[in-house]
Amino acid sequence: MDHRRHPFAMLLILLIICGSLKNVHGALPPEVRRELSDLKKEVSEVSSLIRKKQVDEARAILEKVETRLTELMIDEDERDRNFTGLRSALEKARESIPVSFESEIAPIIKASCVQCHGEQQSAANLRLDTYNNMGRGGRSGPLLIPRRPQNSLILARLTTDDAMARMPRGREKLKDTEIGLIARWIEQGAQFDGEDQDAMIGDSLVEKKPPIKVVMADGSETVSFTKDVAPWMINICLNCHSGANPRSGYSIETFEKLLTDGDTGSTVVPGDSRKSYIVDLVLRQDPLKMPAGQAQLKRSQAVALEKWIDEGAHFDGTDPKAPLRSLVPTDAELEVQRLAAMSSEEFSKRRETQAKDTWKRVSGSDEGKTVTTTNLLVHGNAEETRLLEIANWGEAQIKTLTEKYKLPAGEVPWRGRLIVYVGKDRFDYEEFNTVLMDRRTPREVSGHAQVTANFETAYVAMHDVGDEVTARDLNAQQLLNSLLGRAYISRDGSALPDWLVQGFGLMEAGIETGSAYAKGIPAEAAKTLSTVTDPAAVFNNGTFAPEEVGAVGFLMVRFLLAGRGVSDFQKFVGELKSSPNVGRAIQQAYGVNAAALGTAFLQNGVR
Template identity: 30%
Template sequence: MGEIVFQRVTRRRVIGMSALLAACLTASFPLAAQRRLDSADARKLMEIRESLSGVSLLLRRNDMDGARQAVDAAEAQLDELVAESSLEESHNAVRGVRTAIAHKRHALAVREARLSGRPAENSVSFVRHVAPILEAHCMRCHGENPRGKLQLNTFAGIKRGGESGPLLTKGRPDRSLLMYRLMAPDKNRMPKGGEPLTHAELAAISLWIKQGARFDGDDEDLELAELTQPQEELPPIEVALPTGDETVSFKEDIAPFLVENCLRCHQGQDPGGGLSLVDFESLLRGGDSGPAVVPGKPNESLVHQLVGGDEAMRMPLEGNVTEENYKDLGVWIWEGATYDGGDPRLSLRALVSSDSDLLAADLAALSPDEFIELRNERTADQWHTAFADAAPNTIESNDLLVYGNVAEERLETLVEWSTDHLSRLRSLFDVADDEPLWKGRLAVFVVAERDGYEQFNDAVTRQRIVPDIVGNVLVDEGHRDALIVLLDVGDEASDKSPTLRFSLTEQLTAAWLALQANKYPEWVSLGLGPALASLDADDRDEYVLTMRNAARDALEEIDEPVDVFRDGTFVSTDQARAVGFTLIDYLWKRGRQRRLAELVALLRDEGEIGNAIRRVYRVDLEPLARSYVSSIQGRR
């Protein structure tokens, strides 16, 4: 199967990915103003799109060469059109055709993998695919001493984000600040002052986010340069373990000041003096000047000499090692330089409690009443941060704390809707009535106008809000923040916007799923919310009908019906959401809530979809998938 090659600017390493990533991104971001297409360009784009219509038939006939030639020809025609006309790659019409090509390449990759008896190469690796791109393009501004406090030289820094908020919204590249920055118009696009990322590089990052922004390395605190380079096999180092008589702990007393003061220079591919301090084993190996630590002999240990030497030689060059740190270091070496941190190859950063670790510990220690007090304080502060001069209407329930600049009667109606839906969620996920769904309750912010909705997200959630988004979620692992934000879109749906009740139900479901340690497959995580919301919608709801049509169109792209149950089948999040919605709706109608609850429980506990379907619905996965696809494709 063909591969797209991503080449780092440094030319040190070349990595490959599936042909699935050959085309452009499918996420929608606001770009530069669009010029109108002239009739000739519009006709050529339509012809290119129509030339792809026969690819699905070729795939069903297992004509891989014919399908590949058709997709390659379409892409070549599009490249030629863009090169010879005044069309920009960012034009929506061009991006739409790129998306169609991406879908066909994806279907081709999946089909080829199945025929060859190996898994489809549709999973993007952070270590192999994403990290080299970021390391090549972003370190000048976002390595040490980063701009905007956004440190991108470790996965931990990427996950943490910077002054503008979180970079990633897992599963949603279209809502991730990272993608917006990489695809923004010229003056706002990153990397600042550098060449923009290629379509293939953007596609890799976008699909990685869509697939959950997973980290597949061993240490989130390891620098990207080390993460992406093969490590030389070195002979084992003998590590002395504590006897119990020590007065100084490496983990508690030595590692914290080494991380704080020394890692700035002693990490990466070219550490100062050849001495790496990224982990305990590296410390014992020493550097260019020999061993850094001689157990039992502080005066012969280079690290002790340098930390306490005369001013001309003293280390660190920048930092603040106290007299107590220096004494602890000497005592620790004298007592045998023992290690109490577990694996000696574990990053020293991982040994030291970060601010987020300390915060998590503080949150875990809160009582239920203290958590409610915390939620009350943070919700009030968050509203004031966004709307300093506007007093909100507020209303509370056992599960929710609701703030809004809409009428109090509107908030009361919203709480009634929420009560009905949360009762359904409790039943579906087997949660007792007296068990809180969220620690301290869930904050719900309801904003009357579009400008205010975007203003709140800019100030509080830091999530990028594109025009078609009318609701979003922010729930972190420690429950410090557990909130949803809703634009009051009214009670009449359109083909582009749901009702407020639909949006509320979908976001409440997403806020609950965000807490689950057992992650559900894509069709559940994206489809359950809209499926449950549709139960309360009118049969003629335009938004629901639009989603059903989107699902039918998406199903035309797949090779086998059973693929609907596999993560990564659909390149577009919108496609996966529409298919997930109709799939859960179909399962609901086959067995109502009771059977869907059984299926959810089996997926949570076992995770194997084929066995779960057989046990709950008494049918094998493939015939059920065929029946589902037929039910959708038969709708008009």
């Protein structure tokens, strides 16, 4: 045959030859096809293992098959039905593996969601910090619907194209694999596979450290943790090594945490300071790495730490789980302890010094004069005979108060006496306020009382207003009586409502019922009370202006005493001293709510 005369025949022969070569090149060797078939049979066992709850074994088979399939390195043009069938079976088997909430879902939620939906901040009233909290949903309803991922709010928020509505807000969208994992978990029923549905999410994956062994001090130690180590740790170290993200993963919020290793390993090794990294940081490194910043640690303090560790790092507190700060008393707490330890004579001597020093600060070279009685230390620049008269008035008033409003057995009104500062002129009292209180003195104010907790400070201050009573002003004795009443009702330093303190003082001032001053109180108070729309609000501190609170308070205290007597009134005051919730105190003492008592007062007490 003449091939030149039949070009079409030649082309057909070439195509047949090329096709044959291609088939030869693309065919999998028989042994590979058999292995693929065997691998597919192994994958078919996965469903049976899952039904038997042998999930780890099922995962092991899939991992083994995946690894082997990768090792075979089958080219794209060799992937025949054996290969695609195995790949399809693998995908289907993988989809059937239960998604673990604890090991797969919780880490995603913790890393991406808990910051805005946790205990400290629960945006949209939604908390995702525990499995049970996730189940409660939030303001927009249920978070998810088991077995219905397409109708679950969480997936809608994770996949929306609206960047303002997508979660997590202000951050990158979750990876498709993460979203797919959450969708599969919901489709499988959103099951919980941990131990405690109320445990903080992701906690089960945190490496559990060995239990801390706390050795209590036995008295043989030369270094005290609470006295020699904890004070400077609190002042210098606690700020950086506390909170949710302590520096270097090392927290000293409690003694137990202090003994726990940080990111760098053995921070404190009881009995061996050479192996304790904290000693290297504060004593041995050059330059020293800690404390960071501008804080300075004395060498003697670092040596004390070293010695304390070498002696076994013993604990001489009461509770190793308590906040470290609670182990070291503050300056205020130390002062309370110091005052409590004083004898009556020492406390009285302290009060005398306090009176003289305070008066000297106010009046400079004028040291003033002092008259002392059983309960009072009267000090001022008035004539001594006037000071003695004021002191006698005061003792008579205290006798009246203690007989009417009984003190607990064995107690005196004010430990170390109550100071009564008396200025002979108004200028003296205004100067007292300017120098000591840094405040101006309103015209209608001629005195005040101040008693702090533990009687650290206990005084009344006034100027001698004279003996005349007017329609607007008390005389000196009445003013003193009123101030002593205020100091008496607040003798433990409790922050009582202004209307109660000033009203009680005015009630016990000794104002004559028929006087012009007494007759003017109801009219003055009625004008103020006419603006009240909420009866319960009359008992709230701050409802009335300073210039209004005296007259209103007088009527309120009179109403309370007249209605149920001294016993219930004292119970009411006691409740307020234990808790500032005035509504609760009214309920406890009078058995009604504040609104009902307020209504009764407005109807019957303003006369």
